[in-house]
Amino acid sequence: MTFRTRFAPSPTGPLHLGHAYSAILAHDMARASGGEFLLRMEDTDLDRCRPEWEAQIVEDLTWLGLTWDGPIFRQSDKIAAYNARLEPLADRGLLYPCSCTRADIRAALSAPQEGVAFAVYPGTCRHRPMADRRPGDALRLNLAAALDALPENPSFVETGPRHAGTHLIDRATALAQIGDVVLSRKGEDIVAYFLASAFDDADQGISHVIRGKDLFDFTPVQVILQRLFGLPTPTYHHHRLIRDDQGKRLAKRDDARAIVKYRADGATPQDIRRMVGL
Numbered sequence: 001m002t003f004r005t006r007f008a009p010s011p012t013g014p015l016h017l018g019h020a021y022s023a024i025l026a027h028d029m030a031r032a033s034g035g036e037f038l039l040r041m042e043d044t045d046l047d048r049c050r051p052e053w054e055a056q057i058v059e060d061l062t063w064l065g066l067t068w069d070g071p072i073f074r075q076s077d078k079i080a081a082y083n084a085r086l087e088p089l090a091d092r093g094l095l096y097p098c099s100c101t102r103a104d105i106r107a108a109l110s111a112p113q114e115g116v117a118f119a120v121y122p123g124t125c126r127h128r129p130m131a132d133r134r135p136g137d138a139l140r141l142n143l144a145a146a147l148d149a150l151p152e153n154p155s156f157v158e159t160g161p162r163h164a165g166t167h168l169i170d171r172a173t174a175l176a177q178i179g180d181v182v183l184s185r186k187g188e189d190i191v192a193y194f195l196a197s198a199f200d201d202a203d204q205g206i207s208h209v210i211r212g213k214d215l216f217d218f219t220p221v222q223v224i225l226q227r228l229f230g231l232p233t234p235t236y237h238h239h240r241l242i243r244d245d246q247g248k249r250l251a252k253r254d255d256a257r258a259i260v261k262y263r264a265d266g267a268t269p270q271d272i273r274r275m276v277g278l
Helices: 018-031 051-063 075-084 087-091 102-109 141-147 173-178 193-203 213-229 259-264 269-275
Strands: 002-006 034-039 095-098 138-143 155-158 167-168 181-186 210-213 236-238
Touching: 002 018, 002 210, 018 210, 018 236, 018 259, 018 269, 034 051, 051 095, 051 141, 051 259, 075 193, 075 269, 087 213, 141 173, 141 213, 155 213, 181 213, 193 213, 210 213, 213 236
Parallel strands: 002 034, 155 236, 210 236
Antiparallel strands: 095 138, 138 181, 155 167
């Protein structure tokens, strides 16, 4: 099997040192294995994503000396397709409409952040049939029914330094820690980060997902979705995080750590590699 991985930033701000570490690590692992490295823009948040940020990301990655195979993939081109692919789950009775707080639903659709677990939904709308779906309703996965539909508890292989090994997704733990996640919201063309990513990893033939350890706890829901749709499960590698002097994970609000600013100050790509410990 060809080693194929991807770097999948959201173009909502500048790349920082943490992004550089993740991109370089994935790129170098792919090249060392004679494999492929893809670039995917996870730009389903149409309110926050900007073409100028995508252009900056491409410029920074090129400056770092990274090359990718094939054209840039953009999730915003496939939002309708993502939603259409939910129909088999609805036909199997595994989805239900939810009219709970819009702010809560939008937050549930966002890419996860370190230290923020799934807010386990109490099941307020679980009794509602799909025929009762109204404009503005979200679609939630009935996790208990979904797990019952699987022939066995799903699992995934992790090669990262902290969680290496095979991880079995326990039913009781999944129900207690994940719950009925939001998959999409009607009328706003929004799909969940982990749903779009699961489809794209399969469609692009991704064999290894290389990303920060802050996303480790979100892997089980992606694996469950892969099993429900009959998609392959990649091998996962959740790497260490690059932190500031206070130990906080870098985020896009940390403009002082933006790659473009290091470039302006005269840093070289080799300097960036040394800064992140590569």
